[in-house]
Amino acid sequence: MARSNRYRQDLFVIAVAVAAACLAVVGEASCVGFDLHHRTSPVVRRWAEARGHHALAAEWPAKGSPEYYSELSRHDRALLARRGLAGAADELLTFAAGNATFQDLGFLYYAEVALGTPNATFLVALDTGSDLFWVPCDCKQCAPLSNNATAEGGPQLREYSPRLSSTSTPVTCDSPLCDRPNACSAATNGSCPYGVRYVSANTSSSGVLVQDVLHLTREGPGPAAPLQALVVFGCGQVQTGAFLDGAGFDGLLGLGMDRVSVPSVLASSGLVASNSFSMCFGDDGVGRINFGDAGSRGQAETPFIPRSTHPTYNVSFTTINVGSESAPVEFAAIMDSGTSFTYLNDPEYTALATNFNSQIRERRANFSSGSAGRFPFEYCYRLSPEQTEVELPVVSLTSAGGAQFPVTDPIIVFSDRASSRAVGYCLAILKNNFAINIVGQNFMTGLKVVFDRERSVLGWQKFDCKIGHAPLVVALPDWMKSTALSEILNV
Template sequence: MAPFSFLAMVVALSALPWCSRSLTFSSRLVHRFSDEARAAAASSPGGGRWPIRRSAEYFEVLARSDLARQKRRLGGRYQMLYPSEGSQTFSLGNDFGWLHYTWIDIGTPNVSFLVALDAGSDLLWVPCDCIQCAPLSGYHSSLDKDLRMYSPAESRTSRHLPCSHKLCQLGPSCKSPKQPCPYNINYYSENTSSSGLLVEDTLYLASSDGRTSVQASVIIGCGRRQSGDYLDGVAPDGLLGLGFGDISVPSFLAWAGLVRDSFSMCFQEDDSGRIFFGDQGVSTQQSTPFVPANGKYITYIVEVERFCIGAKCVGETSMQALVDSGSSFTYLPNDAYKRVTLEFDRQVNYSRYAFLGYPWEYCYKASPLELPDIPTVALMFAVNKSFVVTNPLFLINGKEGELTGFCLAVNSSEENLATIGQNFMTGHHMVFDRENSKLGWSRSDCRDIDTSIPVTTPPHNRPENPLPTNEQQSNPNGHAVAPAVAGKAPNTMDSSAASPSKVVSHFCLFLLLTQFAVIFVG
């Protein structure tokens, strides 16, 4: 049997070069600045500016792109960076809209700003040369420094971004390409916006070894006029956009080669937390891919397969969800909201109670001596990855601080897109890995994130909190759905006849399978 096995191996190996010569795959290459690419871009929204072929700008753009690719390929200069004031974040509750904030330093000489952390938007803006801004005094007494206003004229390192700059979205509306670039951003909250001028200035950071100070050039919104919630206590001293956009701080740090294209946030139940740029998480974390919109990653959207309450996974609760640290609480599309809340209410088995002034529908009275058993709330992703919410409740205390009730801190939304807010992220180390287009998470008290965090790829292991794998385990009328379904490519050939290349590929596959079978038998 051994001589025959050796002969079969020789035959199979000798056929491989012939197979490789017979199978040819090809694809057209189109240069990014070709007429064809220009025409395609012109037909889509935001086609952008195109340099004149073989002009100085043309070669400058290509050289800058090459340099950025080299920096990304080599990885970041630093393992992790964080604001020079420290990696700590904190929430001040209702005084500041329940968002998490951190102190940052910008400009020369540097000025400190208390900015809200928002993964749902891109721009870093601060109050600046104000026409209409929130008052910067009379806030929480625990702040260790005053809130400030930014003035580009007082910073030696500032310069206005011209309307001709590629990141100036409102450039076409400018009267002159040299005038300062305006910006105007409308946020999800009703009538909430920020507008002003874009400025390039220095952001001060520190490396994770604690010994190196880093200065990064970023674009800042000189927010001259705010409206809506930004005049009513939310982000009075500015907002740090952490989105996918080229104008966001994570994008600037990655393109400059300072860190890997990733960042993390961690929120603790005592309202403290941490933020790191360049952090790609730990080897034991779970992950799920981000979902592109029209072929582009524009925000942090994930695909939720189903919601689970206790041991039951609720039917028809698949949805796409925006992971947004700029949203205090969590929102579900109406249909999914009804199914999830009804199942939660059934398992809690307590009488609902309407607490005056609270925005949630499912609230319950509670004794300060005994809190009822609360079912777990979890989101299930592909391949049975589970995200178990550490505390989905909002506790209501009486005048003496005693517990009087609790609410399921989830609201309904008219939109089809759900929002996973800060309250669901609490107790987790959340990793926004833009480089690998995935969201990572692991349970954490936020104190265990230190300079020894390895940059590794999460393994494909079982979730640490196993839940029902499909609805059939708790829903007899449900049906199992495979985690992934392969799609078929359109058939461009006559299906009634096999092409020569198909015959060759089948023959090559046959030779290899024959060889493996012979070796196994041998």
């Protein structure tokens, strides 16, 4: 049994650990949300060029090329190395700058946030794998700002300066908010220092902690209502490694499960009605995030697996379903919007891959090359020049409790750079070298995923990210449906 699968731009939300931060919030219970921007989208590319990263933009691999997917896989591997070490409210809260999220400019998801008085807008990477928040600030060594021009359709990118905000105050070394008082020295002038190092390419961020207002908007049936939250964040004075090339852009905002993360503190401060948030992963790379969103009655759910140290969004699955075949394989996996693809250990990997391969008509192919290096995917298939359609088996995962997690985008499709003709596709899963399974963004496409920490459950439903809070009502896809290859490639 088979169906067609539509190509999309693969998503990636950066996941890196950040220094300590916490929020003190003033406001009434509701929910907040904001738009996401992916790091490879035209919107973020324009913002990057406005910041002076023209050479970097020119070097990005073409979307759909083997080099593109090889780069995604390499970035995933670095993040996984780090991890190997280590009822809906009536209103939602979002950032005042907007509720759309976009993927572009190097496989990250971004959102605009406004800090300070008067407010300054920053384009920050969203990170479900960390808990804390920092922005470039009074820079001694940061990514260069060759100009401060506003890119067409985008925000003005800048550095935060405590001196320019009337509501900014330093977090002192004797403050209960300072978790590194022993690191205080004359160099920090009484301010609490922070520092974080990342696995990839000697990348780090360091500076001091400050407190200022984060501008939010209450969304709901009525008019949008602005509000402010006092937030402690890193004033990032020194960046190294990938951050100097724009990898962090204008900072990082963590969405992890720790009590100091933004979602946790919004809930504990009473600003949102539920200690929960949702992320919508659109087919076109446009998404949404809403704080305080506990989902809806119609969503499917499965419980989080409790962990005593460093809790994560970890869930259990009992069966892998591929077309007409079902494999009773029990495994746990982290639901990680910070990873582009899905990484599985054996026997999970083999069960999914071999059952998929047995139901594919196209011939196996190897797309490794000198420029792409060793292509990361094992199960790839070549399309014939005259081919106009392709059929794929339906993939889903049965979760603990029996709910079906639909995988609407299990493949990547790529084309020849010179002719733009589709040449092949691959099953977008990789065998993991670490003792964890990762369900990445490609398996969440087309869904609104609810990270409900209050009830300790993961929720999901098919959703149109462009239509606000209303779910898109869609029928389950037919197993024997095919479509034009031009639609699959979305070109």
